[in-house]
Amino acid sequence: MTKTISSRQGAILAALLLFANKILVLPSLMYESSNADGIFILLALLAVEMLILYMFFKVKEAFPYQSFYEIIKKYMGTIVAKLFYVLLLVYFFFKIMLLFNISYIYFHIQVYIDVAYYLFLFAFLLIMTSSVLRGLRAIGRGLEFFYFFIIGCMFFIILLSFANFDKFPLFFDSPPAQYFKGLFSNLFCFGDMLVLFVLMDKIELKKKDEKKFFKYIGASVVILILIYFMFYSIFGQTSFIHKNAISDIITFSYRFIDLGRLDIIAIVTVMFLSFLQLSIYCYALCECFMKLFSKLSIVYTIVVFDAIFIAVVASSLVNYLTVINLGVNVMGYFAIVLHLILPILVLCFIKFSHRRQP
Amino acid sequence: MLFYDVQNKVEKLKAQLNTSSDVGTRIIEKAAACIGLVYLKSMVDNALFVDGICRPIIASEDVSLQNFSTIISTAEVTQIEDSQAVEKVLMGNVVIIMSGEKNMLAVDILKYPARIPSEPPTSSVIQGPREGFTEDIRTNITLIRRRFYNKNLVLTDLFVGKYSNTRITVAYLNGVANKKVVKEIVDKLNAIDVDGIIDSHYIIKYLEKHPRSLFKQVGSMEKPDIIAAKMLEGRVAIIIDGSPIVLTLPFLFFEEVQASNDYYNSYIYASFIRIVRLLAIMIAVVVPGTYIALRVYHQNIIPIKFLITITNTTKGLPFTPFLEMLFISLLFQILYEVSLRLPSYLGLATSIVGALILGDTGVKAGLISPPAVIVVALAKIALYTVPEQAYQLTILQYLFLFIGGSLGIIGIVGLLVYLVLYLASLDSYGAPYLAPYAPRVYSDLNDGVFMEPTNNMKYRPQSFKTYNKKRQK
Numbered sequence: 001m002t003k004t005i006s007s008r009q010g011a012i013l014a015a016l017l018l019f020a021n022k023i024l025v026l027p028s029l030m031y032e033s034s035n036a037d038g039i040f041i042l043l044a045l046l047a048v049e050m051l052i053l054y055m056f057f058k059v060k061e062a063f064p065y066q067s068f069y070e071i072i073k074k075y076m077g078t079i080v081a082k083l084f085y086v087l088l089l090v091y092f093f094f095k096i097m098l099l100f101n102i103s104y105i106y107f108h109i110q111v112y113i114d115v116a117y118y119l120f121l122f123a124f125l126l127i128m129t130s131s132v133l134r135g136l137r138a139i140g141r142g143l144e145f146f147y148f149f150i151i152g153c154m155f156f157i158i159l160l161s162f163a164n165f166d167k168f169p170l171f172f173d174s175p176p177a178q179y180f181k182g183l184f185s186n187l188f189c190f191g192d193m194l195v196l197f198v199l200m201d202k203i204e205l206k207k208k209d210e211k212k213f214f215k216y217i218g219a220s221v222v223i224l225i226l227i228y229f230m231f232y233s234i235f236g237q238t239s240f241i242h243k244n245a246i247s248d249i250i251t252f253s254y255r256f257i258d259l260g261r262l263d264i265i266a267i268v269t270v271m272f273l274s275f276l277q278l279s280i281y282c283y284a285l286c287e288c289f290m291k292l293f294s295k296l297s298i299v300y301t302i303v304v305f306d307a308i309f310i311a312v313v314a315s316s317l318v319n320y321l322t323v324i325n326l327g328v329n330v331m332g333y334f335a336i337v338l339h340l341i342l343p344i345l346v347l348c349f350i351k352f353s354h355r356r357q358p
Numbered sequence: 359m360l361f362y363d364v365q366n367k368v369e370k371l372k373a374q375l376n377t378s379s380d381v382g383t384r385i386i387e388k389a390a391a392c393i394g395l396v397y398l399k400s401m402v403d404n405a406l407f408v409d410g411i412c413r414p415i416i417a418s419e420d421v422s423l424q425n426f427s428t429i430i431s432t433a434e435v436t437q438i439e440d441s442q443a444v445e446k447v448l449m450g451n452v453v454i455i456m457s458g459e460k461n462m463l464a465v466d467i468l469k470y471p472a473r474i475p476s477e478p479p480t481s482s483v484i485q486g487p488r489e490g491f492t493e494d495i496r497t498n499i500t501l502i503r504r505r506f507y508n509k510n511l512v513l514t515d516l517f518v519g520k521y522s523n524t525r526i527t528v529a530y531l532n533g534v535a536n537k538k539v540v541k542e543i544v545d546k547l548n549a550i551d552v553d554g555i556i557d558s559h560y561i562i563k564y565l566e567k568h569p570r571s572l573f574k575q576v577g578s579m580e581k582p583d584i585i586a587a588k589m590l591e592g593r594v595a596i597i598i599d600g601s602p603i604v605l606t607l608p609f610l611f612f613e614e615v616q617a618s619n620d621y622y623n624s625y626i627y628a629s630f631i632r633i634v635r636l637l638a639i640m641i642a643v644v645v646p647g648t649y650i651a652l653r654v655y656h657q658n659i660i661p662i663k664f665l666i667t668i669t670n671t672t673k674g675l676p677f678t679p680f681l682e683m684l685f686i687s688l689l690f691q692i693l694y695e696v697s698l699r700l701p702s703y704l705g706l707a708t709s710i711v712g713a714l715i716l717g718d719t720g721v722k723a724g725l726i727s728p729p730a731v732i733v734v735a736l737a738k739i740a741l742y743t744v745p746e747q748a749y750q751l752t753i754l755q756y757l758f759l760f761i762g763g764s765l766g767i768i769g770i771v772g773l774l775v776y777l778v779l780y781l782a783s784l785d786s787y788g789a790p791y792l793a794p795y796a797p798r799v800y801s802d803l804n805d806g807v808f809m810e811p812t813n814n815m816k817y818r819p820q821s822f823k824t825y826n827k828k829r830q831k
Contacts, residue, residue, distance in 0.1 A: 006797060111656045111767060123765055123772045130776055134783040141782035141796035142775070264659050271771040279779075 004202050007209035008216075009140030012147045013280060014196055015216035018049065020277045021099055021189040022224060023246045024106050024270065027231045031239035033182035036232040037174040038239075039225070041182040045190040046221055048339065052193040053213065055346040059197070060205050062353040067201035069291040072345065075352050084341065085288045088198060091191075091338055092285040094323075094331055096278060097312065098188070100124055101323045103274040106244050110267050121313055124278055125306060131279035132286050132302045136202050139279055146272055147216075153269040154223045160262055161230050161249040188331040191339055198284045246270060360392040360457040361385065367440075367455045368394040374444050381447075384412065391421050394455035396443070401450040403469035406432060411452055411465055423459050430465055438464045448523070472497060478580035478602065480745065486622035487583040495525055495599035501582035502529060502595070510534070511589075516547050518561070522554035525599040526561070534592050534818070534826050539787045543594055543607060558601040565596075565607065568784060572750050575786055577606035577613055584618050592824030608789040608822040611781060612806055614747050615639075620809060628809045636807060638743035641736060643754045646683055647762030647770050649733045653679040655766035671727045680763035682726055686734040687759065689716060691752070694738075786822075793821035 005013070022042075030038025063071050072081035104120045112119075131139050196203070231245045234252060242248040247263040247270075286301045293301075368383050375381050380400040386393045393415055397407065410432035415421060418429045427435045438446055443453045443462055450468025475497060477483075478490035491498045503511060510532040517523050526547055530540050543565065550564050558578065566575040577593070579585055580602050585595050588606045596605040615635050620628035652660050653668065660668065675682060693712035697705040720726040737755060741748045754777075761769035784791035794802035802819045804810040816831075818824045 008798065107768060111659060113658075119765060120768065123768050127772050127775055127779075131779050134779050138779045138783035141790065141792060142779040144798055145778050145782065145792060145796035146775075261659055261661065267659075268767070268771060271768055272775065275772060275775040279775075 003135070003137050004204050005136055005140030005199075007203065007205050007212050009144050010196070010199075010203035010205065011209075011213040011216040012143045013140060013199075014053070014193060014213060015220040016143055016147065016150065016273065017192040017195060017277055017280055018217060018220040018224065019273055020095070020192050020281075021102060023227055023273075024102050025243050025245075026186060026189050027228055027245040028240055028243050030182055030186060030228075031232070033185060034174045034178045036239070037179065038182065039228050039232060041179060041186060042224065042228050044179075044183055045186060046224070048187075049190055049193050050217075052191065052339070052342065053196070053217065055343060056193060056196045056200065057205075057210055057213075058350055059346055060200055060203075061207070062350055063200075064205070065201065067291070068197045070201075071349055075349060076345075082292055084345070085291050087334075087338055087341070088194065089285060089288040089292065091194070091334065092198075092281050092288065093308075094188070094326070094334070095192075096128075096281045096285065096309070097323045098331075099274065099278055099281065100313075103270065106247070106270060107267070109244060110247055110263065117313070121310065124275070125309065127275045128278050128282040129302050129306055132283050132298065132305075136199065136283060139276075139283060143276055143280075146276065150269055150272055151219060151223070153265050154227075157246060157250050157266050157269070158223070158226050158230060160265075161234065184332045184336070185329065186332075187335040187339070191335055194338070194342065195280060195284045197342070198287050361387060364392040364394040364455055364457045368396055371396045371443055371447070371453065371455070375447060386412070386415055388415075388421055392457040393421065395452055396447055396455070397452040398447055398450065401448075401468060401470060402452060403467045406467045406469070407452060410467065411454075421456075423456055423461065423463065426454065426463050433465045433467050436464050436466075438462050445523075470494075475501060481579070481581050481584070481618055483619050483622060486618060487581070489582055490580045491582060491597075491602040491604055493600050493602055495527060495597055498582070498597050498602075498604065499527060499529075502585060502589075502597075505582065505586040506531070506589075514544060516544065518547060518550050519552060519554040522556065524555040526555070527597040529589065529595040529597060531589050531592070534590070534824055535594050536592065536788070536823055536825060539608065539822070540594055542787060543596065547596075555598065556600065558596070558598040558603040558605050561596070561598065562605065565605070567786065571784070572753055573611070573781065573784070573791075574614070574747065574750060575609055575784070575791075577609040578603045578746070579606065580604070581618055587621070590818075590829075592818050592822060608786040610786065610789060610793055610821060611791050612793075612795070614744050615807065616805070621812070625809045625811045629807070632807050632809065635743050638740040639747075639751065642738075642740035642743075642751050644758055644770060644774075645740075646687065646733055646737050646755060647758030647760075648767070649730070649762075650680050650683050650759060651762035651766045651770055654763060668727075668729055671729055674724055675727055676725065679730075680759075682730050683734065683759060683763075686720075686726055686730055687738075687756070690734055690738050789822035794819075 027038065030041050034041055059068070059071070066074075069081050069085060072084055100120070103124075104117065107120065131142070227246060227249065230249045231242070232239055234249055235242050247266040250266050251261070251263045282302075282305065286298060286305060289301045289304070290296055290298065296304075364385055368385065372381050372383060375396075378398075380398050382395075382397050382399045384395040386395070395411070411430055414429045414431075421429065423437065438453070438461065440460070440462055442464070446464040447453050449466075450470075451464040451466050454463040454465065456462075472494040473492040475489045475492055477488040481490075482488075489501060491501060499513065508531075512530055512532045514528045516526045516528065518526050528540065528544055528547070546565055547561065550561065552560070555561055562576045562578075563569045568575065577588065579588070582604075585604050585606065589595055593606045593608065596607070598605075615632050617631075617635075620632065653672075657665060672679070677685060689712070693708060693716075696708050696712075700708060717726075717731055721728055721731060741751050741755070744751070758770060758773060761773050765772070778792075778796075782790070782792050782796050790797055793799050794806050799819075799821050801817050802821050804815050805819070813830070816829060817827050818829050820827065
């Protein structure tokens with residue numbers, strides 16, 4: 001099952017990936033750097049995502065049936081192609097590490113108090129491995145199956161946590177330097193649309209199908225902005241201590257309090273999202289790996305990934321806090337490099353493809 | 359001389375049939391010819407044999423191979439070669455051997471005890487047709503044929519099984535069913551090399567694309583009205599001699615949520631009851647595992663009043679929550695198996711012993727807790743809203759029980775994701791198993807979980823790419 005996925009499945013894939021790493025600890029981290037003006041960092045970084053998406057459409061339009069690797073190889077040579085895919089490989093690996101660790105902390109705080117880190121490793125690794133082996137089509141269909149449930153839960157959470165408008169925070173109270181610092185330190189949590197480039201030859205996309213992407217991604221953007229608004233308006237000055245935004249906005253809601261602990265909806269939603277997002281990232285990583293080592297099968301690739309992932313997680317040097325710190329500080333540079341290389345490459349390709357046409 | 363020639367041929371044929379005790383032979387001597395008859399006493403209509411074959415032959419003056427069809431008017435007469443004789447006798451024909459003739463005649467007067475079509479116990483309806491298939495393939499074909507007074511109903515016969523030589527009929531609507539699917543099914547059936555086919559379930563595994571899968575991949579039904587409706591949608595029916603279960607392909611997961619009653623009731627009620635069935639499936643599969651997960655790992659999620667109730671009732675129990683749940687589940691499973699196999703008068707007694715005495719005494723003795731009994735009872739009852747999937751769902755129930763007890767809620771969500779991805783990777787003869795939801799096939803949603811009135815179902819299901827897409831204007 002390594003056939004193509006429909007444009008709708010591609011759009012849902014992108015839309016659900018947009019939530020990765022952004023609905024738990026990120027609102028709190030943004031508050032630390034820019035207070036409630038963190039919302040503007042979100043908007044700016046979402047604009048970066050949209051730019052990457054736009055570039056994806058342009059490349060797909062120019063090269064509808066080729067993979068991104070083949071395109072780079074054709075115009076810039078094998079070495080550049082391999083180098084770029086090594087960067088992507090590392091990028092996706094750290095994305096997986098970050099997402100896994102953030103999810104672990106979240107579940108550890110919310111529902112598992114005395115449970116070992118390895119329990120999570122086992123559960124997540126099992127799903128990632130099986131989904132990669134089942135193929136992109138199965139992942140695409142699975143995403144399609146769960147999409148309305150996840151989005152429905154998200155809207156439900158926002159509705160239940162509906163904030164008091166009187167408490168809406170005042171914006172523009174942080175100096176501009178802090179925005180840029182926030183932009184840099186949170187950049188690594190964005191750039192999820194890069195996955196689309198890796199999977200571009202496996203997504204069926206016609207000209208009119210772009211609307212589907214805008215529709216589904218638009219819904220995700222609206223939900224994200226609403227969550228951040230709710231979060232900053234509900235917690236006012238204490239946002240920095242609330243590390244699990246999506247759960248906290250519903251736990252501390254004064255409405256429907258009689259119904260009991262409603263954050264179970266958020267917990268289950270985040271569980272579904274984490275499993276699906278990690279599966280997508282893992283598939284993208286394996287795609288990169290197989291492009292670099294074209295003779296390797298998917299089974300070998302996933303076994304190698306599992307071994308490295310277990311080794312890194314089991315290593316006493318790398319614990320979840322190290323990974324998060326790495327993601328916020330060091331990987332910011334990495335993300336900048338990747339997000340700069342990509343536009344340059346895209347511009348080059350489009351130029352080349354136009355030159356080819358009479 | 360004529361007599362000995364026929365007698366030799368009759369004896370030879372009898373020897374080919376291993377001189378079985380039910381092989382009947384008769385030799386009729388006429389003035390100008392001698393006629394030998396070979397048949398199976400257990401497979402022919404004896405009255406018809408005497409009155410429809412023997413008497414007319416004796417009474418007739420001019421007997422020849424050519425005018426036999428006028429002598430025997432009560433059954434079909436076909437000319438056969440001597441190499442076909444054994445097969446014809448085995449299929450309930452009387453083989454007629456004439457002196458001086460190389461060819462033979464076969465008269466089909468097959469008769470065996472057959473059940474009258476009645477309402478099948480597995481799919482009874484409140485309103486709607488009550489006919490059900492029987493073990494007789496000819497009756498079953500008639501039940502389908504009389505729903506299509508149309509030349510486009512095509513029936514293809516195959517014979518499978520080295521010893522059983524079972525007749526299998528592949529039925530489809532020409533111009534509606536996908537020819538590629540029909541060919542694939544016929545090829546798969548032809549490729550079966552087995553000693554015998556006793557029931558339709560014997561061939562299911564040969565037709566499934568993933569025979570090791572837990573999930574059902576071939577539709578099965580005992581009601582001709584439903585088979586006819588499925589054929590109108592573009593599916594292919596497979597009728598097996600000796601089995602009242604007719605198989606259909608392609609098969610989609612959501613077919614199990616649909617029931618024949620849905621189409622004979624209000625579409626609003628049908629939609630509601632389909633949601634209830636889905637909910638029941640979820641309860642049956644997930645609830646016992648979730649209960650264990652909540653009790654073992656996530657007590658902080660349980661509402662405080664409910665937690666107090668659970669704590670009070672589980673105080674002093676000798677088992678862990680997981681073992682307690684497993685114990686009750688297995689107890690139920692044993693009672694279920696016993697009630698299936700015991701005569702009905704004893705089955706009732708077992709139910710009373712199981713439900714009242716064991717359950718009630720278990721709670722009073724402090725071995726099991728009432729919430730656990732309620733959870734298991736709810737889950738086990740919910741299983742039977744989709745009786746044909748009950749066995750698969752039972753396995754899933756235990757799987758979720760183990761995963762809930764070992765990994766908690768993350769294990770349950772993880773297993774759900776795994777199952778959906780697994781089901782999403784399955785295809786049934788070109789049709790995605792989770793269609794019309796994954797992938798989304800918009801035109802098929804009118805008969806998915808939500809149902810529209812039948813006059814709004816303008817198109818045939820597109821999940822399995824039928825020819826002639828339009829169903830009505």
